Amino acid sequence: MTKTYYTEDHEWLRVEGDIATVGITDYAQEQLGDLVFVELPEAGRKLAKGDVAVVVESVKAASDVYAPLDGEITDANAALSSDPALVNSAATGEGWLWKMKIANAGQLEGLMDEAGYKAHIG
């Protein structure tokens, strides 16, 4: 069974077992505008919560996307190399950024559910 969580930094996490798929929310992609490049992480990279995992670049600026949890990258969305705009058109679907093996499931408790996130962005 999957469960979706949200962070204050406008990321979503879809958790299945000990694997989280991470992306940015529709609200975030709208704020960033048209993306032209996504700097993807390599599988095997270990991340601590708050580390920069991915850099997304719009026409105008580069923005960091942070690891929402401790863990290890297991996969990155290679489709974004040729089509970074997938993050704009399908932020919560095909525009996912990376998958990670969760090191500390307890950290999920600090995250928001959909209702909480909606309240967060007002």
Added chain:
Amino acid sequence: MTGDNTHNLPLADLHSAAGARFGAFAGWNMPLTYPAGVMKEHLHTREHVGLFDISHMKLFVVSGPGAADLLNRACPLDSKALELRQSKYTFFLTEAAGIIDDLIITRLGDERFMVVANAGNAATDEAHLRDLAKGFDATVEPLDRVFIAIQGPEAAEVLAKAGIVTDGLFFMQGLEPRANWFMSRSGYTGEDGFEIGLPEADARELLGKLLGDERVMWIGLAARDSLRLEAGLCLHGNDITPETDPAGAGLMWAIPKDLRTEGTFIGRAALAKILADGAVEKRVGLKPEGRQPVRSGTQLFDADGNPAGRVTSGGFGPSAGFPVAMGYVPASLSKAGTRVFADVRGTRVPVDVHSLPFTQHRYRKG
């Protein structure tokens, strides 16, 4: 975030109604993008007509019997040689030939000139000009105007439909078509286009007509930046500053040759020395390999890892279809095709020196 010292545009309500996302620039709360987004806004301007609110920029009228002499002192410009309606791109320079601001000056009459200055430098420019004016029989009058730019291949047709006649006006010409209006055929996109300064009430009426034309779209500051970068046009504060000079910036085309020896402008001696010695660094176009943009502030290195300049503007060129940038490299590395490397967050990105502009200018010249 609108701070206490951030000015709102007189037409802020129109931008809000159009769904603009705002951000601070040069002390102004500016529309950065509209719901179409920077990519579509940029491409629309190159294909049809983009409408820009540039009221953050400042218009000054310089007039009086000494107006031409004042401008010849303030700028490397032969203002007496300007024909009526002729506009010239020029600068205010420091004694060391550093660029205080870049400007467009238009002759409106025998003793009357329009000076268009950048938002971020408007206060500095006005103080500088007023200070210099003490030595001349000339007055400096800042104007309170809404200033809009209408840019793109269909700009003249769109204006004609709105009742604004532009026939006979060519690139880098300007005039006062009616009381308190200033209109020039110029812009910051590389496209044909116009800039019109006018009172707010007139602006609202004109915009009502323009926005009713399906060829016209509001364009935010983000696309203004990507358009000018593709067109190889400098942003003061980034690509030219008081620490850079017209020789290194590759802007000597704006300075008449005889002025370099005989001019009365501030900075002439320093500029003559720079020209005699040869510029140490030159402003060039930069094309990063691959898709990753290389941003302003990024350091450049040569093949051996020695420092080789810096990026002063960088982003993605929606019309070019690849990342575009400009910056300064040592003169020895300034030839198109020379490869340098950018340090992007620890990764060495190959960058080739590229001719400017990245997209051809399509000005309507006489």
